[in-house]
Amino acid sequence: MQSLSQAEAAERAALMTVESYVVDLDLTVGDTVFRSTTTVRFGSAHPGATTFVELKPTRLIAARLNGTALEPGGLDGNQLALPGLAEANELVVEAEMAYSHSGEGLHRFVDPGDGEVYLYAMSFIDDAQRIFACFDQPDLKAPLTLSVIAPPDWLVAANGAPVGVDGDRRIFAPTLPLATYTVSLIAGPYHARRDEHDGIPLQIFCRRSLADDLDRDADEIFTVTKRCLDRFHELFQIRYPFGKYDQAFVPEFNPGAMENPGLVTLRDDYVFRSAVTEAEREQRATTIAHELAHMWFGNLVTMRWWDDLWLNESFAEYLGIRVTVEATVFAKAWTTFATRRKAWGYADDQRPFTHPVAPHHVPDAAQAMLNFDGISYAKGASVLRQLAAWLGDDAFFKGLRAYFAAHRFGNATLADLLDALSRASGRDLTAWADAWLRRAQVNTLRADVTVTRRDGAYKTVHIVQTAPCSHPILRPHRIGIGVYDGAVLRERLEVDLDPAVDGGRTPVPALAGQPVTDLLLLNDGDLTYAKIRLDDGSAAALPTTLPTLPEPLARAVVWGSVLDAVRDGDEPPAKLADLVIAAIPAETEAIIVDDVLTRGVDLLERYLSEGPAASALAQVDKACERLLASAPPGGSLQLVAARKLIALDRDVSRLQGWLAGTGLPGGLEIDAELRWQITYRLAALGAANAAQIDGELAADRTANGEQWAARCLAALPDPQSKERSWRIVTTDTTLSKRLVEAHAHGFWRPEQARLLESYVDRYFAEMPAAARLRTPWMAEGVARAAFPRYAVQAHTREAAAAVLDRDDLLPGLRKAIAGGDDDIARALAARSRW
Secondary structure, three states, X not given: OOOOEHHHHHHHHHHEEEEEEEEEEXXXXXXXXXXXXXXXXXXXXXXXXXXXXXXXXXXEEEEEEOOEEOOHHHEEOOEEEEOOOOOEEEEEEEEEEEOEOOOOEEEEEEOOOOOOEEEEEEOOOOOHHXXXXXXXXXXXXXXXXXXXXXXXXXXXXXXXXXXXXXXOEEEEOOOOOEOHHHOOEEEEOOEEEEEEEOOEEEEEEEOHHHHHHHHHHHHHHHHHHHHHHHHHHHHHOOOOOOOOEEEEEEOOOOOOEEOOOOEEEEEHHHOOOOOOOHHHHHHHHHHHHHHHHHOOEOOOEEEOOHHHOHHHHHHHHHHHHHHHHHHOOOOOHHHHHHHHHHHHHHHHHOOOOOOOOOOOOOOEHHHHHHOOOOHHHHHHHHHHHHHXXXXXXXXXXXXXXXXXXXXXXXXXXXXXHHXXXXXXXXXXXXXXXXXXOOOOOOOEEEEEEEEOOOOOEEEEEEEEEEOOOOOOXXXXXXXXXXXXXXXXXXXXXXXXXXXXXXXXXXXXXXXXXXXXXXXXXXXXXXXOOOEEEOOHHHHHOHHHHHHHOOOHHHHHHHHHHHHHHHHOOOOOHHHHHHHHHHHHHHOOOHHHHHHHHHHHHHHHHHHOOHHHHHHHHHXXXXXXXXXXXXXXXXXXXXXXXXXXXXXXXXXXXXXHHXXXXXXXXXXXXXXXXXXXXXXXHHHHOOOOOHHHHHHHHHHOOOHHHHHHHHHHHHHOOOHHHHHHHHHHHHHOOOOOHHHHHXXXXXXXXXXXXXXXXXXXXXXXXXXXXHHOOOOHHHHHHHHHHHOOOOOOOHHHHHHHHHHHOOOOOOHHHHHHHHHHHXXXXXXXXXXXXX
C-alpha cells in the first residue's frame, strides 16, 4: 500500500474541496468482512484534472464518478484514480472491507469470557480508508453522515448523535467538519452509563463483561470529565463544539486513547478490575483530560500536515496534565509527568532517530507515524510549559484564543500559532521557536560551584549549559533553583538562562556569600526541559537529603537526574543501587517508587554483568521488603512495593505462599492481577509450568487473562515453550497485536541468557520478513518488544548494524532496531567504564 506523501497531499488540497461524506456500513455480512458504501461530494478548482481517492478493500464492488463507472483496474494498491473531474463531483464507492485484529481500521474482538462480538473503528493515522473511501489527509475536512446496519441487539454509537432507526439501520446526524483520521464508531452489546453536564450529554461504554467494574468507577470518570470540561471552557472561552461527549473503553486498543470528536475511544485497561494505585487512577484522569484538550487542539483546529503533529499532541499532553492538576483531585500529576513522561522524552530525544518537535518536513504518512513518540508528546509538552512560564498565562491563553478564532473548523500550521502568540504577547518568537521547536536533542545544565575556604560559603555559582556535539544548540531556559538545608527549603530562586548573553555560563549572584547548602537543585519545580547534573557536594549528600526532601516533585527531579546520569554512563550503576537502598524505603509517593524501581532495575540488569547485577538486585529486593513492611496497609504504596518485590523476588516459597493466600502482609489482597504477576515471576524462575498457567487462565478467562497467559508461557525456561512463542512472534498472522506482543514481552528474561543465545541472531535474521506480514504499527510494536535487550555484547551490535545497513527495512522496524541498538551501546559503554 502506498503512503500518502506530503507533496501529494498539498497538490490534492490545492485542487479540491470536500463538501461531505455519506457512509453506509453493513456489519451483518459475516465474521471477516463488512460492506462499505461511500458517497463523497467534492469540488475541483481545475475541471478536467485527475486525482485519486484512497481505500483498502478486500473487494472493490463498484465505483462511479459523476454517474460514470470507473474500472476496478484503476485501483492501484490503495489509490483509485479519478480522471476528468468536473467543477462539482459526486463519487460513489461500494466495497467489501476486512475486519482487523491489529487495532486499526474496523477492529473485531470476540470476548473470551462470554463469546460476544465487539467492534470499534480506529481511523488514525491513515486507516479511515480501511473503513470507507476517502481523501485521507488531515486538511481535507468535511462533515460526515453515517448509517450502520447492525444486529438489532447491538448498541451502535458514532461521532454524530443518533437520529433514527430504519429497520436494522441506525442513522446518525451529520457531523461538523472532521478530519478523516478522527472518524469512529463502536458496535456490539456494549454496556452504557449516561449523564449530562452543562448541557452536554455524556456517555461511557464498555464490554458487558466489564460492566460491574465500569459501574464502580463511573462517578469518578464522569466527575473528572465534567471538571476538565469546565476548566477548558474557562481557559479557552470557547465551548466544547461537538454536541455529545461519549467515551468508549474498547478492547485491544493500541494507544492510550483516541480523540475522535463526539466518541473518544480509550483502552479498556482503564476499566480497573483489580486493585490499582492512585497513580494509575491519575493516569486515567490525565488521559481523559488529554483527549478533551484535543477537542480544541486537533479537532476544532487541525494541523495541515503531520509535520505539525505537535499542534495536536504537545498541546494535549501539556494541557491534559495541567488541567488535571488544576481541576481534579489528582494534584500531583506534574510529579508523574516528571518521573515517567519526561524520561520517555529524554530517552527518545537522544536516540539516533531523534527529530525536532516541529520538523521542517515529514515526507509521508508512514514517516509521520514514527513521530508519535516521547519527543512529540513529552518534550513538546515540556517546551509549552516553559513557553507559558516565559510569556505568562494571560498572553499565552490570549494567543491560543486568537488562534482558535482564526482557524475554527479549519487547519493551521506552526506559523499560524506563532503569529497568534506573538501578537498576544508582543514578543517575536522566531528565535525561541527555532531553538526549541526546530532543533533536536537535549541540553544539560550543571552547577559550577566555588567555595571560600574561610567560612564555607559560596564564592561563585554558575549554571553551565552544554549541548551534544551532534546538535550544538544552546537554548534559553527559565528554571527554579532550590536551596535545601536537609529537609528544609531555604529558598527557591528563579533564573533566566540566556546563552545569547552569557554564552551558556549564567552567574547566580544571589547565592554568592550564602552558606553552602546540602542540596542545590537545578530545575526545582521542573519548569524546563533539560538534563540536570548535581554539583559534587549535592551529589555526595543525596543518601541523607533525598529521603527527607519534602516535595514529591523535587524528589522526582533528583531521581531523574540520577537515573539519567547512570543511563549516560556518567555515574556508576552501583551508586544507583546504593541510593535506591538508602532512599526508597522512606519514599511515600507510589509513582516515584514505581518509576525509580522500574527504570533502576532495568539499568542494573543491563549495565552490570551477571554477578554484580545479581548482588545489586538482591539488595534492591531487600529495600522493597523494607518498604512493604512499613507501607500503610491497603494503600497504593503497599501495592507498588508488593508488585516490585514480586518482580524481583527469587524466594519461590514466599511467592507460592502468596499465591495460596498464606504469609501475606496485612491489607494486601491477591486479586487477579497480582495472581498473574506472581505466576509470571514463577514461570520465569522455572517454578511454574504450562499446566499451572492453563489453570490460572481457566480461572480468569478474560482478555487480560489471555494476555497474561501468553506472557507467562513465553517466559517458561524450556526450549519447547521458547520455540512456540518465537514462532508466534515471527510468523503468526491470526492473533491480535496485544497477544503477539505479550509473547514478545515475556520472551526475553535476564535469568535465561544462555537458553536464549541462539535467538539473538534469529531476531536479526527473521524480523525483517516477520515485519512484512503485519501492518506498520503492529510490526514496529512487535519488533520493539521482541528486541534482545539483555544480550549486552558486541555481537548484538554487529548483528544490528548488518541489518540496519539494508535498504529494504520497513521504517518502523528500522526505528525499533536502532533504538534497541542504542540501548545496547550504552550498556556496553557503562560496563566498560565501571
